[in-house]
Amino acid sequence: MNSIRYEEDLxxxxxxxxxxxxxxxxSATSKWFRRIIMEDSIWKYACLRDLQVPDxxxxxFKWINLYATAFNGCHSYKFRQQExxxxxxxxxxxxxxxxxxLLTNNLILPLKIHKEKTTExxxxxxxxxxxxxxxxxxxxxxxxxxxxxxxxxxxxxGTMQVLxxxxxxxxxxxxxxxxxxxxxxxxxxxxxxxxxxxxxGIFDTKHLKDCSTSAVxxxxxxxxxxxxxxxxxxxxxxxxxxxxxxxxxxxxxxxxHTMKSGKNGEIVSMRICEQLL
Amino acid sequence: MASSTTGExxxxxxxxxxxxxxxxxxxxxxxxxxxxxxxxxxxxxxxPLPSIKSKTLVKIIEYLxxxxxxxxxxxxxxxxxxxxxxxxxxxxxxxxxxxxNYLKINGLLEFCCQAxxxxxxxxxxxxxxxxxxxxSDFTPEEESEFRKETPEAFEGDLDDxxx
Numbered sequence: 375m376n377s378i379r380y381e382e383d384l385x386x387x388x389x390x391x392x393x394x395x396x397x398x399x400x401s402a403t404s405k406w407f408r409r410i411i412m413e414d415s416i417w418k419y420a421c422l423r424d425l426q427v428p429d430x431x432x433x434x435f436k437w438i439n440l441y442a443t444a445f446n447g448c449h450s451y452k453f454r455q456q457e458x459x460x461x462x463x464x465x466x467x468x469x470x471x472x473x474x475x476l477l478t479n480n481l482i483l484p485l486k487i488h489k490e491k492t493t494e495x496x497x498x499x500x501x502x503x504x505x506x507x508x509x510x511x512x513x514x515x516x517x518x519x520x521x522x523x524x525x526x527x528x529x530x531x532g533t534m535q536v537l538x539x540x541x542x543x544x545x546x547x548x549x550x551x552x553x554x555x556x557x558x559x560x561x562x563x564x565x566x567x568x569x570x571x572x573x574x575g576i577f578d579t580k581h582l583k584d585c586s587t588s589a590v591x592x593x594x595x596x597x598x599x600x601x602x603x604x605x606x607x608x609x610x611x612x613x614x615x616x617x618x619x620x621x622x623x624x625x626x627x628x629x630x631h632t633m634k635s636g637k638n639g640e641i642v643s644m645r646i647c648e649q650l651l
Numbered sequence: 652m653a654s655s656t657t658g659e660x661x662x663x664x665x666x667x668x669x670x671x672x673x674x675x676x677x678x679x680x681x682x683x684x685x686x687x688x689x690x691x692x693x694x695x696x697x698x699p700l701p702s703i704k705s706k707t708l709v710k711i712i713e714y715l716x717x718x719x720x721x722x723x724x725x726x727x728x729x730x731x732x733x734x735x736x737x738x739x740x741x742x743x744x745x746x747x748x749x750x751x752n753y754l755k756i757n758g759l760l761e762f763c764c765q766a767x768x769x770x771x772x773x774x775x776x777x778x779x780x781x782x783x784x785x786x787s788d789f790t791p792e793e794e795s796e797f798r799k800e801t802p803e804a805f806e807g808d809l810d811d812x813x814x
Contacts, residue, residue, distance in 0.1 A: 399803075
């Protein structure tokens, strides 16, 4: 037993197979272990391993803190609009390699974009747009179920599905914590006829043609069978998508939100919110 | 997998901690980076490994033999062997892991580390301290702060048996 106790290399190697909770446990045993386990590289390894994403290079925060905000059960409705929150599920993590994102509520190929003068117009007519100046790196995607915002639609049945994606550093950023960064409406889109499912997707435009992205667009492989009302999600290295089959309806109202890191800052979070008409 | 080109197999003696000798083909020990360098640098025919118990060395040699016989067709069998290989009391597993780390047998090292991690991952702080005979050197204040900040680390399995 004593032979292994102070083998630093060996513990670093063993740590590669421990999750956050076990790492914290080990670091609380003694000062020596604390020093070994609190190495940023250990937490970086654990974070990339558990999120299943490639190394994004630099990070502005300590990896132990990034690991914590990714795995401590925090989600964007915990900070604000908590009263509206009903339920959520973690979809997973993906990456932005480029700074351009394709946001869409339509996952049926071909993804066509008719050019319009403004993003707002594009969303209105296509339910699809390209958003620039995205903060590259690791993004975390959750599917949220929230109470519908106050609306004047009598037909609204009260819940809204949100595909919520955020840069991994968002919750640690001061501007987010002090509330100076907030979601802004980018545009909205209405489908005024029966829709079979509420779907949404966020894609890194640079990787639209990747095999892994094609798998996200191969709906048959992952969406629920008819009459399966459970939300389904699919994640790939550079894309995320969700779909929930819907009962009889009169259409959908879809809103696209983004959050910037300050006035002309990069986009650090995006939401596609869908509610029944 | 005799690698001898002359048709004659080179023989090497490993000497365990208790002076027990193990005679084996040189090609087998080349899986260890440490021994490979020793064999290549100077033409030695006997290598003393005083820090490794003979019991541990027996296990490691058993692994080297199995690994050398690994082919695509007996992959499954090898996987089962690996599983059984680490299915030993913790004390023995730790001895093996330390020795494998010293000998630099890379594939096996990773496997052993995973096995050690699996044995301790659900344990509580107290249990791990007892298993590894770690004395806490935190002040009572620091200790209670940890308990407050990360109570889950103290909630794990209290079982400190090492089977």
